[in-house]
Amino acid sequence: QARLNRLPTLLLNGYVGPQTSRISDVPKVSDGLTYYVGGGFNIPLFDGGRLRGAEQLARAQGQEQVALYQSTALTAYEEVETALADVRASEAQLAAQQRALTAARLAGRLTLERYRRGLIDYFAVVDADRQTLDAARLLVQTQTTQLRAAVQLVRVLGGGWQ
Template structure:
């Protein structure tokens, strides 16, 4: 569910950026056309600006389809029809938000994982079976015997002539089966050791998956400040290039280059935010739930 929702958020963010860039490119085209009409810029500037606008316009339908596809996947997971589910494009501030992993996650969270629960239950069962097998080594009899016609009160149970007392047979029977019973004990002990090893390996796998998710999360979050700094620099470079172009101080190629660099860094930010969200989902799965 979380993955489907994050995919929809990312698709919406990519569409928002494309539309914003399209408006900027259309403004750049207008400036290039005015300068060309006034005789201050060659026709090449207009054609380059037109190419940029057309490229972005051709990309937008695919992004709209991605948003619709992500919404459809989300509706399936929610058990409803796509037409019955209404989703509105999130505000710009929503895109910049990413989940944060708290410090000091307790290891007990791993015990919620289905595989850990199953391995732990198998271990408890195997250990209990060892106890049952050991208990089979001991004779089973009733200390109060069994009352019969010749022993009809408690005191008579211990009289020598009471044939209802069958302690001897019950005591000797396990001794004859001692070899088989001891073999069963060893077998149950081996099963318990195997269950303990399985439980240990299951825990190692669980911890490894959690560490892998935390490594990814730490890697992505550490890159975010640099990508944001790069994006701000590219945005400022585009602004400066536009001012210089309008003042006749630089070529239009520099404007296109700066604009493309800004768009590329915007897309890199979207990808990195999606990577952070995916690592959060991966961590939640590895923990068997949230925190």
């Protein structure tokens, strides 16, 4: 629009209708019709650089909006990449923690069996149970981390909750 303001403008107007000199004769069209066609041409010759400045300002504002859009898009892309990496990492951690819990449970069963045979004392059984509980606690923490990463991914992708 700022560029268009610097260009010449052409104005056209016209009128067709009855002509009368008295208000009481307005309904009568028998006197004939009058028509008028006119026009004008407007060329901005000197405005002290106002129109050129307005055009430059509009271009600069447009470039600023493009840069802002690009920055926003790059930030959104970065947030999605980070959220995806967090989801992948939490999935790997979850799988490893599930394997650790399975191994701790197996070790606990073997320790209990060795205790029943009289090969070890009960402190080893208590220690194996503690390790199993620690592994289960870490698994729950890892599941929480994974769910938070999934929620963050949905959020950065534009998801919302009502």
